[in-house]
Structure formats: structure tokens, C-alpha cells
Amino acid sequence: MLPVNIYGPDGKREVLAIFGEGSSVSIMETGVANLIAAKSDVHPLTLQWYDDKMVTECVHGKKFNLPEQSLRKENFDNLKDMPILNYYRAKPDSFGVNPLPQKIESDEENRARSNLQQTTRKMGHQYEVGLLWKEYPPKLPESIHGGKAFVDSGKNNGRRRRVSCAFPDAVSTIINTHYVDDLVASFNEAEEAVRICQEIFRINRHAGFELRNFISNYREVEEIMNQQPTSPEREADSMFHRVPQGVLNRTRAPTKRKLLRIVMAEFDPFETWESEIEWDNILPMELGRKWLQWWQEINSMKQFTIPRCSSQHVANMGKVEVHMFVDASQVAFAAVGYLRALHEGNVDVSFVMGKPRTAPTKLMSIPRLELQSAVLGTCLFKLFQESHELTIERAVFWSDSPTVLQWIHSSQRKYKAFVGHSISEILTSTAPYQWRWVPTAQNTADAATRPSCPPIFDINNRWVKGPDFLMYHEQYWPTLTLQPEGVVPEEITTEAILLVQPCNSVIHFSIFGSFSKLRRTAAWVLRAASLFRKQPNSEVNPSTSLSVTEIDAAENMICKLVQRECCASEISNLAAERKLSKRSSLYKLSPYVDESGVLRQSGRIDEAAYLPYQARRPILLPPEHAVSALVVKDVHERNHHQNIAVTINAIRQRY
Known part of the structure; x- marks a missing residue:
């Protein structure tokens, strides 16, 4: 007998079902059928037991005069570890399936529940709970997921109800924006930020956690929060504090070790890992020149800023659209997204997120790399949806590859595994009509696929500003009519036709x-x-x-x-x-x-x-x-x- 889910016009129900190895029919009680509004004919059922005992009844969920039976699971090797109760001289009172009265729990779960109920006590504003898996002799289970679930249900449910009533905004912020031991949240007003952060501080302090080192782009908020007695003043930290100042000031050339200590914090733009330079050797002159140019431009990144507010029209209940641009080259493939807000004829286009990735070392065709960029754009859009509470009325994806667009819009799925799986991943989250063509000159993702040394940080480049045509009405957007001949022939799987010629008999008579x-x-x-x-x-x-x-x-x-x-x-x-x-x-x-x-x-x-x-x-x-x-x-x-x-x-x- 096992718990199963049955489905019907009235939804899903969890019931117990008896499985027989030689069964050829499925039988359900009338009461269970009524739970899911299932309709079927009623047939007589004949049950034959040992000693020539036989019972014939109509299947209406009645009690049957069945013989007594006993079960001791220790006598069966395959049942010893199953959450099954022993019974002696039990008489089945019905046949078929019955509504599941309660969830079946293992011995470890029952012990954890018992320990939780016996050891939980309130100490001031905090709770003390014993070890849920404690037993004599001590034996740790393979998984503590059951114990974690009990902690959540036992400790958090009662306390969460009380805290949610007192601080609803703070509780919602903790649940939705807490990541491990960091809290990352955004607010519309400084007063709202201070109020909710102070409530979050109180909630965590009552639970024994002290929040400190608040950082905010609004100085007043940061000063107010860090004035708390348990929050020491934040100290500035540098990503490159372990690098000698002479290298950072460009007064002496770095070694390979010191160079990679800096650049590998992001990625290796010089491909130093391919060189045969020893770790503590000075870089060659050509590589040292590239390093100086790169580091000089990196220092100018301090002046590179992006407005945190996407658009004032979002708060005014304006129409919000997301536009993702994708592109690829033999060096890299990238995707970048923009928020387009419309309100009373005004249009705002703002940078949301971008993601470049280096192309695989294994040589791939440009159409396949373009397809990878489309997959990356789809993933970024899904991340944007999960991370924002905005109501997105429309999402548009732009690519300058007619081949990729042809693959996505094609109704025939006769592609090789790589192309077929990528298209399937794209169409899982998007629809073909959302994908449109854009000229390469207007594709902003193209900026991330062309290497430049040193990198240029310019707040007016098209990667940050977005394409100009998004500021205009849709009738002025680029369009392209896809042609069937845009499909790459080598990416289509050829159907193999085998001709089998009958041979002579296996025996030479x-x-x-x-x-x-x-x-x-x-x-x-x-x-x-x-x-x-x-x-x-x-x-x-x-x-x-x-x-x-x-x-x-x-x-x-x-x-x-x-x-x-x-x-x-x-x-x-x-x-x-x-x-x-x-x-x-x-x-x-x-x-x-x-x-x-x-x-x-x-x-x-x-x-x-x-x-x-x-x-x-x-x-x-x-x-x-x-x-x-x-x-x-x-x-x-x-x-x-x-x-x-x-x-x-x-x-x-x-x-």
C-alpha cells in the first residue's frame, strides 16, 4: 500500500492505493471517486481468499467480510527500512483506496518532531531548540532536510506570524532580498529605507543576529544606520589591496603573479595563461605596454557612473517594455537589456543589465555562436523577471543574425542536437514572434563582441545608452522579412534511408x-x-x-x-x-x-x-x-x- 495522487475534474487528492503485481484493472471506491468528481459505472466485485472463502459485493466502499491478517515487517528484508507499521490480526474493512488521513513520516522525522516539541522554549526574545536528530546512541541521519523543515514549521511559523503583524514590510524584505548573511534592498524614499532597515535590525537582534556595516548610495541613510551602537563605522576596502603600490602607480612593471592577481579578479584580457612566462618573472615589453594602458583606463572607471533609477515613469504606472539585444563574434558573444518606459507620450530608455562571455576555445561557426548569444539573452531576461517586481507588458529580443531568427521561427525541428537543444531552451521562455531583426550598426550588443585594448569606459557609448530607434514609435523600428534560404544546410539533420537487400538463408542447404x-x-x-x-x-x-x-x-x-x-x-x-x-x-x-x-x-x-x-x-x-x-x-x-x-x-x- 502506497500513497498516490489521483486527478479528476475537481482537482488532485492524495490517497492510499493497494498495488498488486498481477493486477489488470484499477478499482476505486465510490467515496474516493466523489472526491474528485470522477464518474464511472458500478460493477460487482468478487474477492476470493484462502480456505475457499469468497465475497461478492458492488464497489460502493462498503465493508467486506475479509479474513484477519498479520504483518511483521522485520520478517521481510525489503520492508525493514520502510515507514510501515506492524499489525496483528487486523481485519481489512474496505477494499481499494481510502483518503490519506495524514502524511506518512519516517522514524527520524517522528523523533525530530518529538525533540522539537520537548526541547523548544522561549528565552527572552529568542528561542532555544535542542538537536532535532539527537538519539541514544547518537547517530546522524544522511539528511537533515526533515529537521530543517520542522524548524521552519515549528519555530518560524509561530514567530513569523507575530513579527509579520508588527513589521509586514520588514518581513517581506527579509524573505525576498536576504542572501545568506547579506541584505540587498532598494527603496523609493530615504525615510522608507531608514524605517524598514531599523525594523529589520530589531528583528535580527531579537533572534541573536547583529546587522552592521550598512552601505547606501544615499549618505544620510548610511550615516543614520551606522550610528547604531552595534554597527561600527565602515572601513573602505580595495579589491587590489594586496598588490604593491608601485605596480598600481605604474612605477614598475608587474610580474606574472601580480598581474594575474589583478586581472583574474575579472578575467584575463591578455591571455597570460597561454604564455610560457614564469610566475615571478617580469612581463615582456609588449605585454607590459598593454598592462599600462589597461590599468590607466581601469583607474578612469571611478568616473564611470550609471543612474540607479531606470525611469520616473515606472512609478507613474507607465507602460514598461524590456528589449534584449544579442550578438556574437569569433572572440565573444554577449547580451544586453534595456528598460523602455512610456508614459503620456514620453519615452525613457535605460540600461538594465549586460553580460559578455568569451567564445569557447573550440572553434564554432558564427551561426552557432549567435545562437549561444540568443540563449544568453533569454537567461538574462528570466533573471530580470525574477529579480524585479515590475509588470512587464512586452519583451522584445533583437538579433542581427537572420540564420538564428530563421531557426527560431521555423516550424520544422530537423536540426542537429546542439541547435535543437538551444532552440528548445529559447522557446521555453520566449515566443517566436518576440524575436526581431536589427542591423549590426544598430545592435548595441555588438560593442561587447569586439575586443579593445585598453577598454574604454564612456557613459555615452551605445552599450549604456541603448539604440536610438527605441526612442521612436514602433513604426520606425528596423524590420526584415525572413527567407527560407537563410537556414544553414549543415545544421539540418539528414534523414538516413537504409535499403536492406534480402540475403540467402543462414543455412546453406x-x-x-x-x-x-x-x-x-x-x-x-x-x-x-x-x-x-x-x-x-x-x-x-x-x-x-x-x-x-x-x-x-x-x-x-x-x-x-x-x-x-x-x-x-x-x-x-x-x-x-x-x-x-x-x-x-x-x-x-x-x-x-x-x-x-x-x-x-x-x-x-x-x-x-x-x-x-x-x-x-x-x-x-x-x-x-x-x-x-x-x-x-x-x-x-x-x-x-x-x-x-x-x-x-x-x-x-x-x-
Whole structure:
């Protein structure tokens, strides 16, 4: 008996079901069927027990007069670790499935629940809870997910209800914006930020956690929060504090170790890892020159700022759109997103997020790299949706690759695995009509796919500002009519057509001089095959001589091989219960395939019940085949070379 979910017009219900290994039908009580509004006919049910006990009832969820039974799970190896209760002389009161009264819990879960109830106590504004998995002797479980769930349900539920009533905004901020031990939140007003942060501070302090080192882009908020007695003044920290000042001031060249200590904080723009320079050697002159240019531009990044407020129109309930641009080259592929807000004829376009990635070291075609950038743009859009509470009325994805757009808009899915899986990932979160074409000159993601040394930090570049056409009405946006010939032929999977030519039989019948030798050879082969496939408990004839049954089985196998070699189409039609063509040579013989797969003749001679089955239903063999000649020769010799009439009569007794 196991818990299962059943579905119906009224939804899903969790019930208990009895599974039988040999069951061929599913039975449900009327009461359970009513829970999900399932409608079906009522049929009588007959239950037969041992000692010839039998009960016949209609399946209405009634009680059945079933015998008593007992279960002790320790007697079954496969049930020892299952959350099943032992029972003794229990009498089943119903058959089928019953509504699940409560969730089945393991012994570890029951022990954790008991420890939680017995050890939880309130100490001031905090709670003390014993070890949920504690037992004697101590034994740690493989997983503490059950204990964590109990802590959440036992400690948090009661306290959360009280805290949620007092500080609803603070609780919502903690639940939605807390990441490990960091709290990252945004607010519309400075007063709101101070109020909610102070409430969050109180909630965490009551639980024994002290929040400190508040950082804000609004100086007044930061000063107010850091004036708390438990929040020391924040100290400035640098990402490159371990690098010598002489290197940072460009008064001396760095070593490979010091250079990578800086650049690997982001990525390696110089591909130093490919060089053969030792770690503590001074960089070559050419690489040192690139480093000086790069570091000088990095220092200018301090003046690079991006407005935190996307648009004032968002707060005014304006129309919000997200536009994602994707592009790729042999060096990198990237995606960048912009927020387009419209309100009373005013349009604001603001940078939201961007993500460049270096191209794989393994050479890939440009269409595939463009497809990877489309996947990256889809992932960024999903991240934006999960991270913002804005109501997005429209999302548009832009690419300058007609090939990728053709793949996404194509209704045929005959692509290779890489392309097919990428398209599937894209279409899981987006629709084909959301993807549009943009010229390369207006594709802002193109800026991240072209390497520049040193990098240029300019707040007026198109990566930050976005394309100009987004400021205008949609009728002025770029368009392109996709053509079918835009598909890359090598990315389409070719359908393989295999032509199978029927070969000769696996047995060369012409090498045998007698039908008797052919039968015995085939019988020995069949016995060998049985020995090779022998199961541990199967029985195989250990005798050194062949039995009559083995010889008959070999003869049937020979006849089937001959028939499939010469009458394959007729056998196929008969197996599919189709009529034979009148042009077939077997049409007038009323052929059929018996239970052994042998093709036989049927006719009015079936009325002669006194004749043996072989004579009334003879096996059909082609007249010109080598096996037919061996059969005639064998019968002629066994009849001591008598005349033709005697030989034909003897053959007709079986063939």
C-alpha cells in the first residue's frame, strides 16, 4: 500500500492505493471517486481468499467480510527500512483506496518532531531548540532536510506570524532580498529605507543576529544606520589591496603573479595563461605596454557612473517594455537589456543589465555562436523577471543574425542536437514572434563582441545608452522579412534511408546430401543455442542423443526458413490478416500460418477427422527448392525406391 495522487475534474487528492503485481484493472471506491468528481459505472466485485472463502459485493466502499491478517515487517528484508507499521490480526474493512488521513513520516522525522516539541522554549526574545536528530546512541541521519523543515514549521511559523503583524514590510524584505548573511534592498524614499532597515535590525537582534556595516548610495541613510551602537563605522576596502603600490602607480612593471592577481579578479584580457612566462618573472615589453594602458583606463572607471533609477515613469504606472539585444563574434558573444518606459507620450530608455562571455576555445561557426548569444539573452531576461517586481507588458529580443531568427521561427525541428537543444531552451521562455531583426550598426550588443585594448569606459557609448530607434514609435523600428534560404544546410539533420537487400538463408542447404542429416544438424545447433542461453534454474536436455521433440522442432525451423526465403510477402500478408493477391501461387491453396509460425494448407480435407493433423494440414514447400529435393529423396529411400505414386502419397502425409 502506497500513497498516490489521483486527478479528476475537481482537482488532485492524495490517497492510499493497494498495488498488486498481477493486477489488470484499477478499482476505486465510490467515496474516493466523489472526491474528485470522477464518474464511472458500478460493477460487482468478487474477492476470493484462502480456505475457499469468497465475497461478492458492488464497489460502493462498503465493508467486506475479509479474513484477519498479520504483518511483521522485520520478517521481510525489503520492508525493514520502510515507514510501515506492524499489525496483528487486523481485519481489512474496505477494499481499494481510502483518503490519506495524514502524511506518512519516517522514524527520524517522528523523533525530530518529538525533540522539537520537548526541547523548544522561549528565552527572552529568542528561542532555544535542542538537536532535532539527537538519539541514544547518537547517530546522524544522511539528511537533515526533515529537521530543517520542522524548524521552519515549528519555530518560524509561530514567530513569523507575530513579527509579520508588527513589521509586514520588514518581513517581506527579509524573505525576498536576504542572501545568506547579506541584505540587498532598494527603496523609493530615504525615510522608507531608514524605517524598514531599523525594523529589520530589531528583528535580527531579537533572534541573536547583529546587522552592521550598512552601505547606501544615499549618505544620510548610511550615516543614520551606522550610528547604531552595534554597527561600527565602515572601513573602505580595495579589491587590489594586496598588490604593491608601485605596480598600481605604474612605477614598475608587474610580474606574472601580480598581474594575474589583478586581472583574474575579472578575467584575463591578455591571455597570460597561454604564455610560457614564469610566475615571478617580469612581463615582456609588449605585454607590459598593454598592462599600462589597461590599468590607466581601469583607474578612469571611478568616473564611470550609471543612474540607479531606470525611469520616473515606472512609478507613474507607465507602460514598461524590456528589449534584449544579442550578438556574437569569433572572440565573444554577449547580451544586453534595456528598460523602455512610456508614459503620456514620453519615452525613457535605460540600461538594465549586460553580460559578455568569451567564445569557447573550440572553434564554432558564427551561426552557432549567435545562437549561444540568443540563449544568453533569454537567461538574462528570466533573471530580470525574477529579480524585479515590475509588470512587464512586452519583451522584445533583437538579433542581427537572420540564420538564428530563421531557426527560431521555423516550424520544422530537423536540426542537429546542439541547435535543437538551444532552440528548445529559447522557446521555453520566449515566443517566436518576440524575436526581431536589427542591423549590426544598430545592435548595441555588438560593442561587447569586439575586443579593445585598453577598454574604454564612456557613459555615452551605445552599450549604456541603448539604440536610438527605441526612442521612436514602433513604426520606425528596423524590420526584415525572413527567407527560407537563410537556414544553414549543415545544421539540418539528414534523414538516413537504409535499403536492406534480402540475403540467402543462414543455412546453406545445398551442402547437405540427405534431409535426415540436415534435420539432425539443425537439432544439435538448437540444443547448443539453448545451452548458451541457459538460465540458472532452467532445464536443458543433458542427454548425448537427440529426442523426437528436438528433431521435430528442427524440422519446423527448416521449413520456416525455406518459407520466409520464398514466400515472405504471403507470410507478411497473412500475419497482418490481409488477403492474398490472386496472382500469388498460393492463392488457391487457402494457406494460413499456424501457432508455430509454419505456413500450412487448409481445405475441405479438414472434414476427414480420422486423418492425422499433418495429413489434413500439410506444410507448404516450394517445388524447386533444395530442401524439397532432399525431402523427396529421403521419402523415396525410406520407401525402398518404389514407384512415383507411392512416393507422392508418402510425401503428401506431411508436405
